[in-house]
Amino acid sequence: MARSAASNIRRVASFLTPLALALPVMVMAAPGARAVGMPQLDFANPLVIGQVVWGAVIFLVLYLLLSRSALPKVESVLTSRRQTIGNDLDIANRAKAEADSAVDELHQARRSAMAEAQANVDKVIEDARLAALRQTQEMNARLATEIHEAEQRVSAARTAALGSLRQIADETAQALVRQVTGASVPAETVARTVDHAATARGF
Amino acid sequence: MAAGSTIDALGQFELHPVLGGLGEALRFSQSPLMMIVASVAVLAFLYVGMRPRAVVPGRLQAAAEICYDFIHDMAVDTIGPEGRAFFPFVFTLFFFILAGNYLGLLPFSFAFTSHVAVTVALALMVFVLSVIVSLKVQGAKFFAHFMPAGAPAALAPLLVPIEILSFLSRPVSLSIRLFANMVAGHVMLEMFAAFTIMLAGLGLIGDVLAVGPVVINVALMALELLVGALQAYVFAILTCIYLREAVAH
Numbered sequence: 001m002a003r004s005a006a007s008n009i010r011r012v013a014s015f016l017t018p019l020a021l022a023l024p025v026m027v028m029a030a031p032g033a034r035a036v037g038m039p040q041l042d043f044a045n046p047l048v049i050g051q052v053v054w055g056a057v058i059f060l061v062l063y064l065l066l067s068r069s070a071l072p073k074v075e076s077v078l079t080s081r082r083q084t085i086g087n088d089l090d091i092a093n094r095a096k097a098e099a100d101s102a103v104d105e106l107h108q109a110r111r112s113a114m115a116e117a118q119a120n121v122d123k124v125i126e127d128a129r130l131a132a133l134r135q136t137q138e139m140n141a142r143l144a145t146e147i148h149e150a151e152q153r154v155s156a157a158r159t160a161a162l163g164s165l166r167q168i169a170d171e172t173a174q175a176l177v178r179q180v181t182g183a184s185v186p187a188e189t190v191a192r193t194v195d196h197a198a199t200a201r202g203f
Numbered sequence: 204m205a206a207g208s209t210i211d212a213l214g215q216f217e218l219h220p221v222l223g224g225l226g227e228a229l230r231f232s233q234s235p236l237m238m239i240v241a242s243v244a245v246l247a248f249l250y251v252g253m254r255p256r257a258v259v260p261g262r263l264q265a266a267a268e269i270c271y272d273f274i275h276d277m278a279v280d281t282i283g284p285e286g287r288a289f290f291p292f293v294f295t296l297f298f299f300i301l302a303g304n305y306l307g308l309l310p311f312s313f314a315f316t317s318h319v320a321v322t323v324a325l326a327l328m329v330f331v332l333s334v335i336v337s338l339k340v341q342g343a344k345f346f347a348h349f350m351p352a353g354a355p356a357a358l359a360p361l362l363v364p365i366e367i368l369s370f371l372s373r374p375v376s377l378s379i380r381l382f383a384n385m386v387a388g389h390v391m392l393e394m395f396a397a398f399t400i401m402l403a404g405l406g407l408i409g410d411v412l413a414v415g416p417v418v419i420n421v422a423l424m425a426l427e428l429l430v431g432a433l434q435a436y437v438f439a440i441l442t443c444i445y446l447r448e449a450v451a452h
Contacts, residue, residue: 039217040319040386047218050230051315052324055238059299059328062242067291070249074271077256077264084258 169194210397212390216317234315241302241315270298274439281443285450289443292332296325297439304385304431308424316434317385319378326378329442336449348448377441384434388427395420 042048170191177185220226221236252267260268274294278286286293300316307314315321337345349366350359395416402413 038213038386040317040382043320045218046230047220047232047234048318048320051218051232051234051238051318052320054231054235055315055321055324058235058238058242059295059325062245062299063292063295065242065246066249066295070246070253071271071291071294073253074249074267077253078268078271080256081258 166194166198169198210394212393212397215313215389215393216386218318233313234318234321237303237306237313237315238299241299241306244302244306245298274298277440278443281440282447282450286443286446289446293439293442293446296329296442297435300325300381300438301432301435304435305428307385307389308427308431314385314389316381317389319382322378322382323374325381325438326374329377329445330374333442333445333449336446340450373441373445377438381434381438384430388423388430392420392423392427395423 039045040048170187173194174185174187174190177183177190218232218234221231221233226232248263248270249267252263255261255264257264271294274297275290278290278293280286282289303314303316306312307317334345349363349370351362351366354362398416399413399420402409402416405412
C-alpha cells in the first residue's frame with residue numbers, strides 16, 4: 001500500500017516538478033524582473049554555503065535530540081499505555097473467568113441441592129407409603145384375628161346353646177308325655193325321638 | 204519587494220546576515236535562524252505535547268503521538284523491520300522539512316527549503332547514507348543492481364550506464380523537486396501580492412480589482428500548505444524507499 005502510494009506521489013511529483021521548475025524561469029524572463037538571477041545560485045555569497053554548514057550542525061543536533069531524548073519519551077508513553085491496556089484487559093479477563101466459574105458453581109450447587117431435596121422428598125413419601133402399608137397390614141391382621149376369635153366364640157356359644165336346648169327339649173318332652181299320658185317313658189326313647197325331630201327340622 | 208511597476212519575485216530568497224557583524228563573521232543568515240526555529244518548534248511540540256504522559260492523551264499529546272506513529276509506520280512499513288533503526292532519521296528529516304516549509308509561509312519569515320544548496324545537502328545526505336548502508340548490508344553485491352536481473356548480457360553496455368545514471372539522478376531529483384516546489388510557491392505568492400499593490404495604485408477601480416489577487420493568494424496559501432506537507436512526505440517516503448533497497452538482501 002505504501003509502495004503504491006509512494007509511486008502515485010512520485011508520478012504526481014514528476015508531473016509537478018517541470019511545472020514548478022518552469023515558473024521561476026518564466027518569472028526571470030518576464031519583463032521588468034531583475035536580471036541578476038536567482039539568489040539561491042549566487043554561490044559567490046558566503047552565506048549560501050554558510051547555511052549548508054549551519055544546516056548540517058543544526059540537523060545533527062536535532063537528530064541527536066530527537067533520537068536520544070524526544071522520540072524515546074514518546075515511545076515510553078506509547079509502550080506504557082500498551083502495557084496498561086494489556087494489564088487492564090488481563091485483569092478484566094481474569095475477573096470474567098472468575099465470575100463465569102462462580103456462576104457455574106452456583107448453578108452446580110443449585111442443581112445438586114435440587115436433586116438432594118427431590119431425593120429427600122421421594123424418601124419421605126416412600127417411607128410414609130411403607131409405614132401406611134405396614135399399618136394397614138397390621139390392622140388387617142389384628143382385625144382378622146379378632147374376627148376369627150369372635151367367630152370361635154359365637155360358634156362355642158351356639159354349640160353350648162344348642163347342647164342345652166337338646167337337654168331342655170328332652171326334659172320338656174318327657175314332662176309333656178308324663179302330664180298327657182301319666183306314664184313314664186324311658187329317657188333313651190325320648191332322646192331318640194327328640195333327636196330325630198331336631199334333625200328333621202334342621203337343628 | 205514590489206516597487207513601482209517591477210516585480211522582484213526573487214528578492215525574497217536573498218540571504219542577509221543576522222545579528223549584525225557577528226552573523227556576517229559566522230556566515231549566519233536568516234536561513235540557519237529559521238532552521239533553529241524549526242528545530243525548536245519540532246522539539247517543543249514533542250516535549251510539551253508528551254509532558255502529561257497521559258494514558259488518555261489530550262489534544263496536543265494525541266497530535267504528537269499521531270506524528271510519531273505516522274512516521275514510525277511509514278518507516279517500518281516501507282523499509283521493513285530494519286526501518287526501526289532509521290526511524291529517528293526519517294522523523295528528523297520529515298519534520299525538519301515540514302517545519303521549514305510551513306514556517307516559510309509566515310509573513311516576514313524565510314523558507315530555507317527554497318535554497319537549492321540546502322535541499323542538495325539534504326538529498327546528498329540521504330544518498331550517501333543509502334549507499335553506505337547498501338555497501339554495508341550487501342557488500343559487493345550492491346554493484347549487481349546496476350545490471351537488471353534476467354536481462355540479456357548483450358544489452359549490458361546499454362543497460363548498465365542507464366542504471367548508473369538513474370541511480371545518480373536520485374539526489375538530483377530529490378533536491379530539485381523540493382527546491383522547485385518551494386520556490387514556485389513563494390514566487391507565485393509574491394507575484395500576486397505585488398499585483399495587489401500595483402492595482403491599488405490605479406485608483407478606485409484598482410482598489411476593487413485588487414481584491415482578485417488577494418483571493419488568489421488565499422487559495423495559493425491553502426495550496427502551499429498542501430505542497431509543504433506533500434513535499435516533506437515525498438522526501439521522507441523516497442528516503443524510506445532508497446533505504447529499503449539498501450537493506451534488501
